Amino acid sequence: MKKLLLSEHSRKISIEERINFAKLTRDQACLLPADQKLRYFFSLQVSHLKLDRVEANINQHLGPYSDARILTLIGPPGAGKTSFAENAIANRMRSSERGQQPFLFVAAPAHGSVQIPWSAVYRKILESGQEPLIDHKRATVIEGDRVVTRGPRVSLDSLRSAVESMLRHRGTRLLALDEVLHLLRFNNTEAVMDTLKSLADATDSQLLLIGSYELFGLVTTYAQVGRRSEILYLDRYRRYIRDDEGMQVENQADLNEFASVISRLQKRWPLEWIPDFSEVCADLLDATLGIVGLLKDFLMQCLVLQIENGGKWKSAFVRKALKPASVLSGIRREIESGEEILTKAGYAQFSFDNEVLERIESASAHAM
């Protein structure tokens, strides 16, 4: 059988296609050709507790009445941040109004240059909005009481001005910038954040910055943005937690939720022979570091191997599908250091403790 190339299928599924795949029953999915089976399984999105929490948070901060202009979505690699933005948010913000594009998703480019690649970023935004004539943009400048065109075509000014105009006239309410660290690693965080903030202010849109843990430190140190920004954390599932006495105990809630995710994905398995992972949920949680994205990658690899094997399941596939220990330990190190940054910075800790909240509640009760 021809070797299936997973990369060809990834990230090329439109929202309409995703909706169509979601409507398929398992029996119908079993009848799909091999490459379509992969696309079908790849397109599946399983909602889970941690993701639902982030979604609720984002919904709370989206919209014209929110003061937060810059939202930052952080989380471990493979947690599904990009896929969540590309699909869930895009689907939620779809507009039926002609010519309007309330949500734009852009992956910040990395060009290996020594300067921040702003023109490439603006180009990407324009391309994402399907803007015509990108190579013919011209900057209009108001000099005193005169309006003139200055500079060559496709100058930085012209691209910036075109982006602002596009966001305004396409009714873009949320601009998601993925891989923002490509911009922030030039040791000029303030300039980048200033530019992003001014873009959000000029266009009356909100920005959603997506990245890993390093983004947290960079965003929080920038005071201008801190006041009008919100940080959303897409957490992973943990097998063990510490109780009130500091003892390590099994985290039953997370284990159950992770098992539920595995079970739901198994129910959509597009082959007759379904591998059963229900008995090894806790081990899978360990092997995938409690990250749903990594779990999905593992299941996708299993599916590829099973399809290549003519639909017959072998438990040896698990070993091949799992990431090697060296890769996993690298990811684990990154996650743990990221979580440490969050803990040190006091993420999700508030100035008011429970006692203060109780006092407010009792005062409110008296006032009634």
Added chain:
Amino acid sequence: MDNLTVLYPACPAAIGRWDCEGLVSYLCRLADLHRVSVDDLVNRCLAVCSGYNFRIWRHFSWWNRNATISVFTEGRTDRLTSALALATGVTAVATLSLSKLSSALDLRGMASHVERHCPQCVCEMPYPEAFRPLLWDIGIVTACPRHGIRLVPSACGSPPELHLSLWCRRQVAGICTTCGRLSFKCVGVGVEKATREEMWLAKNAGDVIAAVSAGETFSVERVRLGVISMANRIGDGRPYRAALVCGFSKARLFDWMKGRRPIKFAPFMALCAASGSDVLSALRGQPSDAETSTFRYSCHAKLSAYPVTAKREEHIRAAFADPDCPSFSSVARSLGIHRTTLEREFPAEAALLIERFKQKRCAATATRRAAARIAIEHAIAVLQRDGRPVSRRNLFLESGILVTNGSRFEQILLELCLPVNEC
């Protein structure tokens, strides 16, 4: 993204009102919103969307030279309208010209050949919200109904040294294209109060635009009935007497009344003015009573009285004494007569004046060439000092001189620096 249009779905301004935006104004505004030139938008984007080769229209400044497309030009207005509607998804674009009125009236010669604006309107509508009402493009309209003042020609009043190069010009409403001054501040024409007749014309033409932009359609038959009714009212039962009252020929009136040809807008307005009819109701075939006006039709602008010989001689003497060496045509224009008429009467003086003007122009060209040579030499020296290649692009970025093919700069550049990097 099925519902994503190629161009922004920008709403046309003042739809259904007398000051409804014109088609070309909308096009210019759209190009400005997309941060591209009008030509790029038309030739590279609209042409792709609609499949019509807009390149054969040549440059925007060429095809828009008489501002007739906003009113109606057969073969152009409809093509541009349908391409814009397709690209923007805004169906209201179809109401930005008087195209829909073309089935009821003969719209030829209706547009103003001179671009005009209301000095107060352009100050109240600053860039980038500014738009150009279709009303300003109608030839017989000479006043602004909102401010009660006369429209003024938009020709640039800045000295030539302040004129922008073609690259730097912006084709946007509310801005002088030639010098870029906001709200046409370069135009030094004083504000004049409009007469009652001018106001009557402006208001009624505005009513017609409002009705057309609101989507109302008129039929040629209804208009014919309206013409008959108004002619009868003016002639008190003898309709052909209306021709003399209104200022057009009886033969034409006969054609209009018998449906041999559709009536034009100006004589129709003259009929309404003389009969005291409401223009809209007349277009609908049942003229109702309204304010009368003294407006009458004249097929050509009347020439002023032919100046006496002494005055002609005086003007020619003044032209000889003028150090600016005016052209012979400008002398004739100052007298209000054609240059051939003047040349026939004063052949020797005409030859001398023409020769003098040519010599002066040659000298000016030589001066300009010398100035351009110095500027290009300086720019080349700067480029060579910085180690940058001497290309047309770098030269433009350094000095602002655009060396186009066949321009006066090209020869100089070739002399100074051979071969030139063309990138």
